[in-house]
Amino acid sequence: MPAKNDSEKCCYCGGCVGVCPAGAITLEETRIVIDESKCINCGACVKICPVGAMKLEKE
Amino acid sequence: MQEFDAIIVGAGPAGLAAARKLAEAKMNVICLEKKQEIGVPKRCAEGLGGGWFERLGIKPDKRWAVREIEGAALYAPSGKKLELRFGKTAGYVLERRVFEKELAKQAVNAGAKIRVKHPVTSAVRENGKVKIEAGVRGDEEEYSAPLVLACDGVETQTARMLGLNTVNKLNDIDSGYQYEMAGIDYEGDDLINLFFGEDGTTEGTAKSYLDKFVESHPGLKQGSIVEVNAGAVPVGGFLDDMTADNLLVAGDAAHHVNPIHGGGIGLAMEGARIASDIAIGAHNAGDYSHKFLQKYNPIWYEKRGNQLKSILKRRHLFESLSDENLETLVNSLTGDDVLKIAEGELIESAKIVGKKLIKYPGLTKIMLKYLK
Ligand SMILES: Cc1cc2nc3c(=O)[nH]c(=O)nc-3n(C[C@H](O)[C@H](O)[C@H](O)COP(=O)(O)OP(=O)(O)OC[C@H]3O[C@@H](n4cnc5c(N)ncnc54)[C@H](O)[C@@H]3O)c2cc1C
Ligand code: SF4
Ligand code: SF4
Numbered sequence: 001m002p003a004k005n006d007s008e009k010c011c012y013c014g015g016c017v018g019v020c021p022a023g024a025i026t027l028e029e030t031r032i033v034i035d036e037s038k039c040i041n042c043g044a045c046v047k048i049c050p051v052g053a054m055k056l057e058k059e
Numbered sequence: 060m061q062e063f064d065a066i067i068v069g070a071g072p073a074g075l076a077a078a079r080k081l082a083e084a085k086m087n088v089i090c091l092e093k094k095q096e097i098g099v100p101k102r103c104a105e106g107l108g109g110g111w112f113e114r115l116g117i118k119p120d121k122r123w124a125v126r127e128i129e130g131a132a133l134y135a136p137s138g139k140k141l142e143l144r145f146g147k148t149a150g151y152v153l154e155r156r157v158f159e160k161e162l163a164k165q166a167v168n169a170g171a172k173i174r175v176k177h178p179v180t181s182a183v184r185e186n187g188k189v190k191i192e193a194g195v196r197g198d199e200e201e202y203s204a205p206l207v208l209a210c211d212g213v214e215t216q217t218a219r220m221l222g223l224n225t226v227n228k229l230n231d232i233d234s235g236y237q238y239e240m241a242g243i244d245y246e247g248d249d250l251i252n253l254f255f256g257e258d259g260t261t262e263g264t265a266k267s268y269l270d271k272f273v274e275s276h277p278g279l280k281q282g283s284i285v286e287v288n289a290g291a292v293p294v295g296g297f298l299d300d301m302t303a304d305n306l307l308v309a310g311d312a313a314h315h316v317n318p319i320h321g322g323g324i325g326l327a328m329e330g331a332r333i334a335s336d337i338a339i340g341a342h343n344a345g346d347y348s349h350k351f352l353q354k355y356n357p358i359w360y361e362k363r364g365n366q367l368k369s370i371l372k373r374r375h376l377f378e379s380l381s382d383e384n385l386e387t388l389v390n391s392l393t394g395d396d397v398l399k400i401a402e403g404e405l406i407e408s409a410k411i412v413g414k415k416l417i418k419y420p421g422l423t424k425i426m427l428k429y430l431k
Contacts, residue, residue, distance in 0.1 A: 013102050014214030015234060015291025018227045027214055028178065029094060047229055050236040050265035050289040 001057040002039035003046065005032040009053035016045035016054055063089050064342055065206040066191055068179045068217045070097050073310025073327035074210035075162035076115075080335035082169035086342055089202065090171060091193045093178035093211075098159030102213075102290030103324070104237055106251065108150040111325035115332075123158035124151040129249040133397065135389040136256045136382040143394035153324070182207060182220040187347070189221065189305050205347045206338050208307050210331055213291050215312035223303045225312060231296030233321060236265035236289050238273070243282035257382045265289070292321040295371050297364060302352040307334040315363075318371040319401060326363065333359050373401060376429035384422050391415045405430065 002024070005016075010032055017025045024038035025045060032053075045054040065081055067074045070092035081088040094100075106128065112119055128151060130144040163173055177193040177200075184190075191202045209217035209225075213232075218225045245252065254272070266289075273279045293314040301308045309315065310327030317326065337355040341347050380388070388397075392415055400408045412426045 011287065011289035012100075013289040013291060014212065015232070015289070017214035017216070018291055018293070019229060019232060021226055023216065023219060026216075029176075044229055048232060048234050048291055050234045050291070052264045052266065 002036040002041065003034055003043075004055050004057060005034060006053045006055065007032070009051050011051055011053075013050065015048045015050065019044040019048045060190075060201045060203050061089075063087050063202060063204040065089075065208060065338055066091065066189070066202055066204040067208045067210055068182075068191075069093075069209070069211035069215075069310070069312070070159070070163060070173055070175070071210060071212055071310060071327065072159065072162065072324050073212075073312070073315075073331040074208070075159060075166050076328040077208050077210060077309065077331040077335045077338075078166035078171040078173065079162070079169050080332055081338060082166060082171035084335075084339045084342075085170070086339065088171050089204075090166065090173045091177040091179055091191070091202070092173065092175045095176045096156075097163050097173075097175060098156040100288070101155045102235075102288055103155055104288075105153040105155050106150055106322065107153055107324050108322065109145075109148050111150075111328075115325065115328055119151050120161070123154045123161060125154050126152040127249065128152065128251055130394075131251040131253055133389065133394075134252065134254045135385045137386055139386065139389050141389050141392065141394055141397060142250070143398055155324075179211070179217060182217055184221070184305060187305075205305055206307070206341060207305055208309060208331070208334055208338060209312050210308075210310045210327070212311045213293060215308070218303070218306060218308050218312065221303055221306045223300070223306060223308065225298060225308060225314075227291070227293050227314070228296050231293060231314070233292045233294050234265040235292050235321065236269050237287070238269065238284045239286035239288070240279065240282040241285050244278040255377070255380075255385050257380065257385070292316055292323070294318040294321055294374065297368060297371075300353060300356055301334075301359065302349060302355055304349045304352075305347045307338060307352055307355055309334040315367075318367060318374045319377070326367075329363060330359060333362065369405075370401075372429050376426065379425060379429070380422075384425070387416070387419055387422055391419075400430075 014027045022038045022040045024035045026033045064086040065088045067090040070090050078090040128149045133141045179193045181192040188205045189207045192199045194200050301313045309330040315326040315330040316323035396411045408430050416423045
């Protein structure tokens with residue numbers, strides 16, 4: 001399962017965008033958009049997120 | 060299609076410094092910014108070292124340089140502290156919203172154009188130029204220029220769109236979380252208080268560490284949080300090449316950040332100014348090739364990049380110290396000693412370590428390994 005963003009927790013800081021090796025994440029002004037077809041499930045976005053707003057869900 | 064001599068992506072300190080410089084050189088330049096307001100929301104603690112004002116030729120102004128910093132207090136895990144007083148103003152706390160608007164005004168007065176709420180969504184090369192699409196969905200406009208300056212911060216995608224990989228590796232990026240608080244009780248009001256410990260942040264989020272920290276300090280716990288900021292800080296992973304055909308990268312996008320304290324405002328402006336010098340040269344020569352633009356790299360490294368590399372080694376040193384080592388350092392060194400070591404003065408640092416830490420051979424060995 002690709003990464004998921006919790007929009008309640010997210011502070012829209014762009015950290016996850018900066019580490020995503022697949023270029024799968026876009027930060028619009030107050031919205032994180034994940035291109036599920038690009039995500040390679042590497043977990044980098046989960047590790048960098050200062051507030052725990054990114055999750056990789058197991059199938 | 061709107062034609063320009065150069066397009067700058069991002070209106071942070073880097074983009075705004077570049078916009079002003081290129082406009083002053085009579086280049087037709089536009090700065091495209093995603094956010095709807097320049098400087099807001101900030102992802103920053105807004106500290107700027109005193110030296111930067113001189114280096115960048117700007118005067119602190121009460122409207123945005125709102126508070127003076129006199130020095131720093133370093134706390135070991137036991138709570139014992141070491142004070143660093145600089146004898147003159149060590150820096151200022153900025154109001155970035157006001158500061159960046161001022162930078163924007165200066166750029167516009169020099170002749171630059173700025174567009175907010177214009178996220179860049181695509182950049183492709185076409186007939187020796189770069190075609191950029193920017194604007195809110197459904198309302199995008201096309202822009203074209205032979206030169207693009209990617210100043211789009213930590214989340215930069217512009218360079219990647221033009222074939223230059225600037226992705227941050229996890230080891231080279233810090234996860235940051237901060238509270239602005241009111242009603243706290245802390246001594247040393249005019250100092251930056253820095254707390255050290257070996258308890259690194261590999262488990263749990265930055266937020267959970269900060270909450271734990273506030274909870275365990277009564278002077279902080281009694282206060283109220285009036286603003287929350289989060290962000291990631293590139294603290295290493297320097298790029299050997301910050302250019303490609305038609306492209307220069309500066310600021311956070313090029314990882315221009317101090318690897319020890321994460322300060323990047325001054326470095327972003329300095330990097331952007333150097334990149335602008337190259338852009339002006341390319342414009343005059345009509346040469347936007349990678350070969351021409353890559354002159355930027357050695358100039359940056361000579362002026363600042365090499366110093367950042369040696370500061371990065373100091374960071375690795377701090378990270379390798381145990382709580383016990385930190386106590387020994389606070390007990391053995393003076394504020395002055397610490398300043399010299401942190402600034403990366405090699406011979407001075409080795410002398411200090413040799414003299415003051417002679418009773419602690421284990422720690423001396425670690426220190427000398429990283430000071431080399
Ligand atoms: C929590 C935290 C605390 C910090 N504290 C300090 C401090 O005390 N002192 C200090 O000196 N530094 C500090 N920094 C670092 C400092 O904030 C940055 O180094 C500095 O802002 C870098 O400037 P910049 O212009 O390169 O990038 P930014 O200021 O990030 O500006 C980049 C701009 O590009 C825009 N952008 C991004 N993508 C696009 C797109 N596709 N299209 C259009 N626009 C786009 C963004 O919206 C943004 O406005 C801190 C950082 C964090 C995260
Ligand atoms: S790193 Fe976390 S808080 Fe920051 S934008 Fe990504 S999901 Fe949101
Ligand atoms: S899991 Fe990896 S590839 Fe997927 S969005 Fe996160 S950082 Fe990108």
